[in-house]
Amino acid sequence: MSLYFTQDHEWIRVDGDIGTVGISPYAARQLGDVVYVELPGIGANPGRGDEIAVVESVKAASEIYAPVGGEITEVNKALEDDPGTVNDSADEDGWFLRMKLSDMSELESLMDEAEYREYCEGL
Amino acid sequence: MNSGGRPTRPVAAGSNPPQTVSGSKALNQVQKLIFEIGTPRRTGVDLPEPKGTESRLGSMERKGDIGLPGLSEPETLRHYIRLSQKNYAIDLGVYPLGSCTMKHNPRLNEKMARLQGLADVHPLQPESTVQGALELIHELAHWITTLTGMPTVAMSPKAGAHGELCGMMAIRARLDADGESKRRRVLVPESAHGTNPATAVRCGFSVDEIPGTDQGCIHMETLREKLVHGDDIAGIMLTNPNTCGLFERDVIEIADLIHKTGGYFYCDGANFNALVGRVRPGDLGIDAMHLNLHKTFSTPHGGGGPGSGPTVLSEALKDYAPVPFVVKDGESYRLIEDADNRSFGRMCAFHGQMGMFIRALTYMMSHGADGLKQATEDAVLNANYIQASLSDVMTPAFGGLCMHEALFDDRFLRDTGIETLDFAKAMIDEGYHPMTMYFPMVVHGAMLIEPTESESREELDRFITSMRSLAERAGSGDVENFKAAPIHAPLRRLDETRAARNPILRWKPPDEPPKAAKQA
Amino acid sequence: MRYLPLNENDRRAMLDVVGVGSIDDLFDDVPESVRLKGLVDLPRHQSEQAVERYVSALSDKSISASSVPFFCGAGAYKHHIPxxxxxxxxxxxxxxxxxxxxxxxxxxxxxxxxxxxxxxxxxxxxxxxxxxxxxxxxxxxxxxxxxxxxxxxxxxxxxxxxxxxxxxxxxxxxxxxxxxxxxxxxxxxxxxxxxxxxxxxxxxxxxxxxxxxxxxxxxxxxxxxxxxxxxxxxxxxxxxxxxxxxxxxxxxxxxxxxxxxxxxxxxxxxxxxxxxxxxxxxxxxxxxxxxxxxxxxxxxxxxxxxxxxxxxxxxxxxxxxxxxxxxxxxxxxxxxxxxxxMTLLGDTGLKRLAALNHETACALADEIDAINGAKVLNDSFFNEFTVRLNTSAAGVVEVLASKNILGGVPVSRLTPGRNEDLLLVCATEIVSRDDMRVFGAALEETLS
Incomplete structure (x- = not known):
C-alpha cells in the first residue's frame, strides 16, 4: 500500500488498483470547520484533474480534483451526517471516495509523503 | 414630618451581578419566537365575519389549519420593537462597512415615498392615470444620465446584481446581433466582488481573471498580453474606484484596449459614490454600469434590501436595453412595454423599484449638483482622514491616498494571535459596527473602512480614538479579551459551524423530531 | 447642505492631517482630461419644503388606488395594510x-x-x-x-x-x-x-x-x-x-x-x-x-x-x-x-381575509355576468377572474378611468395583439358594495 499527494492537497492511498482519496490534514486546517461534503455518484469516470467533490466550510468552498483517472467505486457516506470527520481525521476516517485506477502510471507524477511535507513547508 | 425621603445616591455596585429570573437585562428584553407566544386563534386584525356564500374555488379549498400563530396588536408591536433593539443601525452609530456605503437615510425620502399618488398606484393602471409616476421615473432617468454622462438608462433592474445582469446581457445581445457569438470570454480582476464572475457565468460567459499590481490596481502588462489573442473576448468587468478603494489610473487606456479588441467595458458602479459630480463614467469609455441606489443615493438598506439597480448604457448598447422604459411624447409620458427585436427582453414583472426611485430623486434634488459634488468630496476626505489617522498603528494595504474607503491589512496583528475577525468583534463592544472584513480577497485579513460623508469630524475622532486604542491593545497581547469579544452585545459570538452542519431553517413544534418535516 | 456635517474649518483641518493642500489633490489619480470642471448641468440644492412641493405635485397628477373604485390585479393586489x-x-x-x-x-x-x-x-x-x-x-x-x-x-x-x-x-x-x-x-x-x-x-x-x-x-x-x-x-x-x-x-x-x-x-x-x-x-x-x-x-x-x-x-x-x-x-x-x-393576521385572520376576498369577488362576478355584453369565463377563481367583453377591453378601461373608476386590466396589455376582448377583474376586501354598483353601472353603460 502506498500513499501519494497532489499539489492541491489531495492524498490517494493505493492498494492494488483501488485508490482511496481524501484531503490532507494541512488542507483541512486551512479550510476551517468543514460543514458539508458534496460527493460524486458511484460509477462516474473522472479523468485526472477533473472535479470530483466539493468540500465546504462556513466561509469557504474548495473543489476536490481527481489525483488520477479512474472509476468511482465507493463514497464515504458517513461524511454526510458528520462532515467534521474531515477535520478530526483527514487522513483516515475522513476519506472521501474510492476509485478503480485506470492508469497506474499516472501515480508517478504525484508526490510521496516526504516530498509533500517539504512542499507544504514551502507554502 | 414628610416620610417621602428615599436614598438618592447609589451604593457601590456588586462586582458579580446576579442572573435575572426573566432572562432579560433591563432594556435588552428576551423575546421568544412568534410561534412560542402566539396561537392560530389569536389575531391582531378585525375583519367582518364572512357571510358564507358558496365557494367557487374548484374543489381546491384548504382544509385544516395552516399553523400560523397570530398576535394582538399590542403584542405584535412589543415583539418587533424588542427585536428592533437587538439591531445595530446607521441611526445609532458609525457603520463603516466598506463598499456597502452606509450613509444617512434622509426621512424626507420616506415621507415622499408614501405619497398616495406614487405609492398607492397599480403598475397596470391606464397610462393616463399615472402621469405623475411616469414623469418621476423620467426625471430620475434624466438626473442619472446627466450625472453619469451616458445616453440612456435601463430603470427596471431590481438591485445591483440584477443591474449587472442587465449590462452583461446587453453586451451579449449586441455581440450576438453583430455575429460575434464566439466572443464568450470576460476579463475580471482578482479583486472583483463575487457578483462579477457569478454574473458573467450566468450570462453564458467564461471568466478569465487578471491579477492586480502590488499597488492595488489592474496589472496592465497581463491585460495587454491577454488581449493579444483577444478575438474571443466579450469584454471586461471592472470596478472603479476598485474594491481596494483606489481609482484605476489606467482606466482610459483599458477602455481603448478593450474596444480595439472588439469587446465592451462593463463598470461595476458599486463605488460610484466616490465620483458623483467629479467624474462622469461616460467620459471614461464605459459601455454599461449599474448604480446601487441604496449605496450612492441613500435609499435605505432595510436589513438587506430592497435594492434598485438602474443601469446606464452607451450608444453601442442602448438599443438592446430591456423593457419597459418611459418615453416623453409631447407633454405626456408613455410606457414602452413590449420588446422590439433588438431589446434583449424583460428582466422582471412591471417597471422597477418605484419606491426606491422616489427616495433617490428626493435625495438628488435635496443635494442638487453642488451638494452631490460636496458629498462625494466629503466622503473621500473622511476616508483619507481615517487612513491618515490610523496609519501609524494599523497597516494600510497600499501606500498613498485612497478614494471613499480606506483599506488596511492584518500585518499590524501579525504574531499577536489576534485576527481580523477578533478585531472586528472588539469594535462591537466599542459601540461601532465592524468594517467590511476579508474583502477584497487580494489583501490578507482585509479591513475595508468606509465612513461616508455622513459622519462629522467629532464622530470620526471618537471612532479613531477607539480604533487606535484597540490596535494598541492588540499589540500588547490582550488576546483573551479579543477572542471573547463582543461581551456587551445582546449575544456573544454565534456558532456558525453548528448552523451550517445541521441547518435548522425554520421553527418546528418541540415534540416533533427535527428531520420529519411537517406538511401543512 | 443639511445632510453634510463637515464645515469649511473641518475640511481645512482634515486636509492638513491627510497632508494635502486641497480636495483636488485627493482626486490626483483621475486623469486630468476627465475631471469635471464646475458643476454638472442640474439644479442646485433645495430645501426640504421645495423638494416636497415638487414631488407632491407629481403625486397629485396620478389617480391612487384608494381614491376611486379599484379593480386591478394581474400580479399586484391592493389590500388594506394595518x-x-x-x-x-x-x-x-x-x-x-x-x-x-x-x-x-x-x-x-x-x-x-x-x-x-x-x-x-x-x-x-x-x-x-x-x-x-x-x-x-x-x-x-x-x-x-x-x-x-x-x-x-x-x-x-x-x-x-x-x-x-x-x-x-x-x-x-x-x-x-x-x-x-x-x-x-x-x-x-x-x-x-x-x-x-x-x-x-x-x-x-x-x-x-x-x-x-x-x-x-x-x-x-x-x-x-x-x-x-x-x-x-x-x-x-x-x-x-x-x-x-x-x-x-x-x-x-x-x-x-x-x-x-x-x-x-x-x-x-x-x-x-x-x-x-x-x-x-x-x-x-x-x-x-x-x-x-x-x-x-x-x-x-x-x-x-x-x-x-x-x-x-x-x-x-x-x-x-x-x-x-x-x-x-x-x-x-x-x-x-x-x-x-402575517403575525397580525395569524391563521384565523388570514383565512378570514381570504374568505372575504373570495366572497367579494363572487358578488362582483355575479354583478358583471348579469350585464349585456360581458361574460365571466372562469370555472373557478379566488379574487380575480376574466371577463369577455363585446368590445376592446383597453378601450373600456380608458372610458372607465375617465369616470374615475380603475376597472381592471386588459389582458392584451400583457399579451400584445391577442385577447383584446378580455378584461381581468379583481375584487379584494377593499371593494365595497357601493364600488361594485358604481362599476357595474358604468360598465353596462360603456358596453351598451
Whole structure:
C-alpha cells in the first residue's frame, strides 16, 4: 500500500488498483470547520484533474480534483451526517471516495509523503 | 414630618451581578419566537365575519389549519420593537462597512415615498392615470444620465446584481446581433466582488481573471498580453474606484484596449459614490454600469434590501436595453412595454423599484449638483482622514491616498494571535459596527473602512480614538479579551459551524423530531 | 447642505492631517482630461419644503388606488395594510441596518427572517424557505435555474404551462435565455390546457404551473405533479397573490417541489410595481441548490439561542463563478412588512381575509355576468377572474378611468395583439358594495 499527494492537497492511498482519496490534514486546517461534503455518484469516470467533490466550510468552498483517472467505486457516506470527520481525521476516517485506477502510471507524477511535507513547508 | 425621603445616591455596585429570573437585562428584553407566544386563534386584525356564500374555488379549498400563530396588536408591536433593539443601525452609530456605503437615510425620502399618488398606484393602471409616476421615473432617468454622462438608462433592474445582469446581457445581445457569438470570454480582476464572475457565468460567459499590481490596481502588462489573442473576448468587468478603494489610473487606456479588441467595458458602479459630480463614467469609455441606489443615493438598506439597480448604457448598447422604459411624447409620458427585436427582453414583472426611485430623486434634488459634488468630496476626505489617522498603528494595504474607503491589512496583528475577525468583534463592544472584513480577497485579513460623508469630524475622532486604542491593545497581547469579544452585545459570538452542519431553517413544534418535516 | 456635517474649518483641518493642500489633490489619480470642471448641468440644492412641493405635485397628477373604485390585479393586489406594519418598518433599527452579517448586533433582523421563513414554509406547505427574492417573476426564473442545477445540468428543458403570468414567462425567458433552456409556452384560452403533461419528457428539468393562474382559474397541480415526477422532473408551483393561499390547498400538499410567488399582497403596497417581494420555498433535499439568503438557528458562546445567515457557500461572495445565483440582496424591508402583517393576521385572520376576498369577488362576478355584453369565463377563481367583453377591453378601461373608476386590466396589455376582448377583474376586501354598483353601472353603460 502506498500513499501519494497532489499539489492541491489531495492524498490517494493505493492498494492494488483501488485508490482511496481524501484531503490532507494541512488542507483541512486551512479550510476551517468543514460543514458539508458534496460527493460524486458511484460509477462516474473522472479523468485526472477533473472535479470530483466539493468540500465546504462556513466561509469557504474548495473543489476536490481527481489525483488520477479512474472509476468511482465507493463514497464515504458517513461524511454526510458528520462532515467534521474531515477535520478530526483527514487522513483516515475522513476519506472521501474510492476509485478503480485506470492508469497506474499516472501515480508517478504525484508526490510521496516526504516530498509533500517539504512542499507544504514551502507554502 | 414628610416620610417621602428615599436614598438618592447609589451604593457601590456588586462586582458579580446576579442572573435575572426573566432572562432579560433591563432594556435588552428576551423575546421568544412568534410561534412560542402566539396561537392560530389569536389575531391582531378585525375583519367582518364572512357571510358564507358558496365557494367557487374548484374543489381546491384548504382544509385544516395552516399553523400560523397570530398576535394582538399590542403584542405584535412589543415583539418587533424588542427585536428592533437587538439591531445595530446607521441611526445609532458609525457603520463603516466598506463598499456597502452606509450613509444617512434622509426621512424626507420616506415621507415622499408614501405619497398616495406614487405609492398607492397599480403598475397596470391606464397610462393616463399615472402621469405623475411616469414623469418621476423620467426625471430620475434624466438626473442619472446627466450625472453619469451616458445616453440612456435601463430603470427596471431590481438591485445591483440584477443591474449587472442587465449590462452583461446587453453586451451579449449586441455581440450576438453583430455575429460575434464566439466572443464568450470576460476579463475580471482578482479583486472583483463575487457578483462579477457569478454574473458573467450566468450570462453564458467564461471568466478569465487578471491579477492586480502590488499597488492595488489592474496589472496592465497581463491585460495587454491577454488581449493579444483577444478575438474571443466579450469584454471586461471592472470596478472603479476598485474594491481596494483606489481609482484605476489606467482606466482610459483599458477602455481603448478593450474596444480595439472588439469587446465592451462593463463598470461595476458599486463605488460610484466616490465620483458623483467629479467624474462622469461616460467620459471614461464605459459601455454599461449599474448604480446601487441604496449605496450612492441613500435609499435605505432595510436589513438587506430592497435594492434598485438602474443601469446606464452607451450608444453601442442602448438599443438592446430591456423593457419597459418611459418615453416623453409631447407633454405626456408613455410606457414602452413590449420588446422590439433588438431589446434583449424583460428582466422582471412591471417597471422597477418605484419606491426606491422616489427616495433617490428626493435625495438628488435635496443635494442638487453642488451638494452631490460636496458629498462625494466629503466622503473621500473622511476616508483619507481615517487612513491618515490610523496609519501609524494599523497597516494600510497600499501606500498613498485612497478614494471613499480606506483599506488596511492584518500585518499590524501579525504574531499577536489576534485576527481580523477578533478585531472586528472588539469594535462591537466599542459601540461601532465592524468594517467590511476579508474583502477584497487580494489583501490578507482585509479591513475595508468606509465612513461616508455622513459622519462629522467629532464622530470620526471618537471612532479613531477607539480604533487606535484597540490596535494598541492588540499589540500588547490582550488576546483573551479579543477572542471573547463582543461581551456587551445582546449575544456573544454565534456558532456558525453548528448552523451550517445541521441547518435548522425554520421553527418546528418541540415534540416533533427535527428531520420529519411537517406538511401543512 | 443639511445632510453634510463637515464645515469649511473641518475640511481645512482634515486636509492638513491627510497632508494635502486641497480636495483636488485627493482626486490626483483621475486623469486630468476627465475631471469635471464646475458643476454638472442640474439644479442646485433645495430645501426640504421645495423638494416636497415638487414631488407632491407629481403625486397629485396620478389617480391612487384608494381614491376611486379599484379593480386591478394581474400580479399586484391592493389590500388594506394595518397601520402597525408601516410604523414598525420605519423603525431605524430595521430601516437603516445592513444585511445581518454581524449576528451579535443583528438578532432583530435575523429572528424576524427566521420567523418569516417559517411562515412562508407553512403557507406554501413546504419544508424550507429562503429570506426572500426581488419579486415573484425573478423568483420564478431563479426556480427554473435551480431545477436545472438540481438535475446536475443533465436536463435542459423547462415547460412553462399556459396561464403563467406573461411577465413571469417573459422574465424567465430573458433571465435563462443564456443557459440553453428550452421554454415550451402554449397559448390557450384561460390557461386550462390539460395537455401540458404531454410536453413533459425525459429531458424536462421542470414544469412551471401557476395557480390561481393569470386568468384567475384555479389549477389542480396533483395530476401534473404525478406525470412530472414519473418523468423525473420537478414541479415548480407559482402564485401571484399570497392571500389566495389562505383559502386554497397549499402547493406543497399537492406535491410541488419548489414553490415561488409574489408576496406583495401581504404587508407591501402596490408601489407602482416595486419594490415587491419574491417568496421562495422548496423541499429539504433541495436546500443546497436554493438561491438567495437563508437564516438558520444556532447558539452563542454562552449557549443562548441565536440566528445567523447560513449555507452561504452557495452564494456569490464565496463561490464566485460557481455560485447558485448572482443575487446579493433579498427584499429585506418588504420581508419585514410581510412577516409583520402575517403575525397580525395569524391563521384565523388570514383565512378570514381570504374568505372575504373570495366572497367579494363572487358578488362582483355575479354583478358583471348579469350585464349585456360581458361574460365571466372562469370555472373557478379566488379574487380575480376574466371577463369577455363585446368590445376592446383597453378601450373600456380608458372610458372607465375617465369616470374615475380603475376597472381592471386588459389582458392584451400583457399579451400584445391577442385577447383584446378580455378584461381581468379583481375584487379584494377593499371593494365595497357601493364600488361594485358604481362599476357595474358604468360598465353596462360603456358596453351598451
Amino acid at each position: 397601520a402597525t406594519v408601516d410604523h414598525l418598518i420605519q423603525r431605524s433599527e430595521f430601516l437603516t441596518a445592513y444585511t445581518p452579517y454581524q449576528p451579535e448586533i443583528s438578532q432583530g433582523t435575523l429572528q424576524a427572517l427566521f420567523e418569516f421563513q417559517t411562515q412562508v414554509a407553512l403557507l406554501t406547505g413546504m419544508e424550507v424557505a429562503n429570506a426572500s427574492m426581488y419579486d415573484g417573476s425573478t423568483a420564478c426564473a431563479e426556480a427554473v435555474i435551480m431545477a436545472t442545477r438540481a438535475a446536475r445540468d443533465k436536463r435542459r428543458r423547462a415547460v412553462l404551462a399556459p396561464g403563467l403570468h406573461p411577465y413571469y414567462a417573459a422574465a424567465t425567458q430573458t433571465l435563462v435565455q443564456t443557459l440553453d433552456i428550452d421554454i415550451n409556452e402554449r397559448d390557450t384560452r384561460m390557461g386550462r390546457d390539460a395537455h401540458v403533461i404531454d410536453h413533459i419528457d425525459d429531458d424536462t428539468a421542470c414544469v412551471v404551473v401557476q395557480s390561481p393562474n393569470f386568468f384567475g382559474e384555479i389549477i389542480d397541480l396533483r395530476p401534473i405533479c404525478e406525470v412530472a415526477h414519473a418523468r423525473g422532473a420537478l414541479l415548480i408551483a407559482v402564485f401571484t397573490e399570497p392571500v389566495a393561499l389562505g383559502a386554497l390547498m397549499s402547493p406543497g400538499e399537492q406535491g410541488a417541489d419548489i414553490v415561488v410567488g409574489e408576496g406583495q399582497g401581504l404587508g407591501v403596497g402596490l408601489n407602482f410595481g416595486g419594490p415587491h417581494i419574491g417568496l421562495f420555498a422548496c423541499r429539504q433535499r433541495l436546500v443546497r441548490q436554493m438561491p438567495g439568503r437563508i437564516c438558520g438557528e444556532t447558539v452563542d458562546a454562552n449557549g443562548e439561542r441565536g440566528f445567523v445567515l447560513t449555507l452561504s457557500t452557495r452564494e456569490q461572495h464565496i463561490r464566485r463563478e460557481k455560485a447558485t445565483s448572482n443575487i446579493c440582496t433579498n427584499s429585506g424591508l418588504c420581508c419585514m412588512a410581510f412577516t409583520i402583517h
